[in-house]
Amino acid sequence: xxxxxxxxxxxxxxxxxxxxxxxxxxxxxxxxxxxxxxxxxxxxxxxxxxxxxxxxxxxxxxxxxxxxxxxxxxxxxxxxxxxxxxxxxxxxxxxxxxxxxxxxxxxxxxxxxx
Amino acid sequence: xxxxxxxxxxxxxxxxxxxxxxxxxxxxxxxxxxxxxxxxxxxxxxxxxxxxxxxxxxxxxxxxxxxxxxxxxxxxxxxxxxxxxxxxxxxxxxxxxxxxxxxxxxxxxxxxx
Numbered sequence: 001x002x003x004x005x006x007x008x009x010x011x012x013x014x015x016x017x018x019x020x021x022x023x024x025x026x027x028x029x030x031x032x033x034x035x036x037x038x039x040x041x042x043x044x045x046x047x048x049x050x051x052x053x054x055x056x057x058x059x060x061x062x063x064x065x066x067x068x069x070x071x072x073x074x075x076x077x078x079x080x081x082x083x084x085x086x087x088x089x090x091x092x093x094x095x096x097x098x099x100x101x102x103x104x105x106x107x108x109x110x111x112x113x114x
Numbered sequence: 115x116x117x118x119x120x121x122x123x124x125x126x127x128x129x130x131x132x133x134x135x136x137x138x139x140x141x142x143x144x145x146x147x148x149x150x151x152x153x154x155x156x157x158x159x160x161x162x163x164x165x166x167x168x169x170x171x172x173x174x175x176x177x178x179x180x181x182x183x184x185x186x187x188x189x190x191x192x193x194x195x196x197x198x199x200x201x202x203x204x205x206x207x208x209x210x211x212x213x214x215x216x217x218x219x220x221x222x223x224x225x226x227x
Contacts, residue, residue, distance in 0.1 A: 002157060033215075042219040043204060056214045090158065102148070103215065105158040 003027065004106035006091050012112045018079040021109045025072055025093030031055070032074040033094075033103060034066055038087035049074055078111070086113045116142040118207050120218035127195055128226045135190040135221050137179075137205030144210040147188040149179055150217075152202045161203075164188065175199070197225045 003026035013019055025032050034046040036059075045058035049068035060066075063081075068074045078085060088110050092103035117140045127133060139145060149161040162173025169181040179190045188205060205218040 002159070004157075035217075043217040045214050045216070048214065058214055092158075102160050102163060105150075107157045 002104040004091060004093050004104050006106040006109050008109060010110045013081060014114055015081055017081050021076040021089050023074045023091030023106060026104055029093035029095050031094050032068055033092040034076050035090040036087045081113045083113050086111055116140050116209050116216055118205055118216050118218040120205050120221050122221045124222045126224045129197055130194050133192040133195045135203055137188045137218060138186050139207040142209040146208045148206040149190050150204045195225050197227045200225045
């Protein structure tokens with residue numbers, strides 16, 4: 001158990017819908033990272049937040065957005081869902097933001113878009 | 115652009131065989147390197163990391179990796195694999211010039227009992 005929690009574990013929805021994935025970082029960690037893992041794209045970095053502010057952006061689509069709240073939990077919002085958005089979405093956290101520090105990964109949310 | 119390549123997509127070995135998984139990273143200045151493992155149905159866990167110093171890094175569960183700067187490589191090794199090593203292995207790099215960690219495409223390791 002890494003100490004990072006993600007909800008829900010599984011999510012099944014239809015194309016065109018909007019979903020919200022939630023992540024709680026390890027206690028004391030200020031930085032949260034979101035990743036998408038799919039069979040064809042592998043593990044892709046989406047976005048990083050540090051203490052409430054966006055720190056870095058990766059291959060995140062405009063239909064996707066994220067935020068980090070004052071209690072440091074983070075939410076990833078996916079809208080206008082397409083079949084290709086079906087994937088495992090991981091959240092990771094670490095203490096102080098520099099990406100050269102080890103990241104601790106959550107168990108992931110498996111999103112299925114039908 | 116910075117990138118990480120793992121050329122072996124799927125490796126199948128028998129128990130007690132030796133393992134070497136390849137990882138190459140692109141040049142981009144100072145780099146920190148990681149190997150993560152994802153056991154079936156579980157989250158990614160750090161196996162080992164290299165920041166500086168001794169290029170031979172020892173990690174958990176008997177794994178080690180060698181940083182060879184001249185070859186831009188950070189191959190993962192284990193002298194004798196076990197069935198419980200069945201997992202997906204990801205090499206990753208973080209560059210001081212970029213605020214993100216870049217993962218390779220992963221290598222699926224299957225161990226025959």
